[in-house]
Structure formats: structure tokens, C-alpha cells
Amino acid sequence: MHRKHVWSLLLALAITTALVIGVAGCGGETTTTTAAPTETTAAPSGVDAAPIYAAKCAGCHGAGGEGGAGPDLRALTDAAAVEAQVTTGGGAMPAFGDTLSAEDITALGTFVIDLE
Numbered sequence: 001m002h003r004k005h006v007w008s009l010l011l012a013l014a015i016t017t018a019l020v021i022g023v024a025g026c027g028g029e030t031t032t033t034t035a036a037p038t039e040t041t042a043a044p045s046g047v048d049a050a051p052i053y054a055a056k057c058a059g060c061h062g063a064g065g066e067g068g069a070g071p072d073l074r075a076l077t078d079a080a081a082v083e084a085q086v087t088t089g090g091g092a093m094p095a096f097g098d099t100l101s102a103e104d105i106t107a108l109g110t111f112v113i114d115l116e
């Protein structure tokens with residue numbers, strides 16, 4: 001009886017280990033392929049711009065910045081210009097200076113120029 005119990009414990013441990021390795025492997029791949037630019041932008045201020053972009057910008061500029069109601073943002077390289085546009089708006093774009101924090105807007109600037 002006792003010996004059988006030990007074997008089931010070992011089996012459970014092996015399965016848990018396999019699951020953990022499996023999950024970690026998957027997560028790693030996803031991160032490197034889709035979230036790499038996000039990690040870079042999140043580092044300086046600690047703000048992750050990706051969810052902000054998805055909530056406030058993607059509706060007009062596309063999930064990947066490819067454009068829609070608003071212009072394609074993928075070729076932009078000037079983070080300060082992006083921050084200015086986000087803060088004050090312009091044309092058919094609303095201003096976000098009152099709804100987003102300075103940290104959010106800075107993070108968005110870096111995030112947008114990293115879109116490709």
C-alpha cells in the first residue's frame with residue numbers, strides 16, 4: 001500500500017513538471033513573437049502602452065497601427081510628435097491630454113514609433 005502511494009506521488013510530480021515546462025515553453029514563444037516591442041516600451045516608465053493603445057487608439061488606427069479611420073502609424077519615428085498629437089489631438093483626432101497621464105502619453109509615443 002505504502003509503496004503504491006509513493007509511485008502515485010512521483011507520477012503526479014512528473015505530470016506537474018511536464019505541464020509547467022509545457023506552459024512556460026508556450027508563453028515564451030508568444031512573448032517573443034508578439035509582445036517584444038511592448039516590453040521595451042514598458043521598461044522606462046513602468047507603463048505598458050499596449051493595452052492603452054488597444055483601448056484608445058486601435059479603433060481608429062488599427063490594432064497594429066495599420067490605419068483605418070485614422071492614418072497608418074507604422075512609419076512614424078518621432079515620439080515627441082506622437083506625444084503632441086495624442087495630447088492635443090488635431091484634425092479628426094480627439095485630444096487625450098485630459099484623459100491620459102503624462103506617463104501614459106510618453107509610453108504611447110515610444111510604443112507608436114515601435115509599430116511596424
Ligand code: HEC
Pocket residue numbers: 053056057058059060061069070071072073076081082085086090091092093094096108112
Ligand atoms: C476617433 C479616431 C481616432 C482616435 C481614437 C485616435 N486617433 Fe490618432 N488620428 C486620427 C486621425 C483622423 C488623424 C489624422 C489627423 C489629421 O488630419 O491631422 C490622426 C492622427 C494621428 C497621428 C499623427 C499621424 C501622422 O501621420 O503624423 C498620431 C501619431 C496618432 N493619431 C496617434 C494616435 C494615438 C496614439 C491614439 C490613441 C491615444 C490615437 N491616435 C487615437 C484619428 C484617431
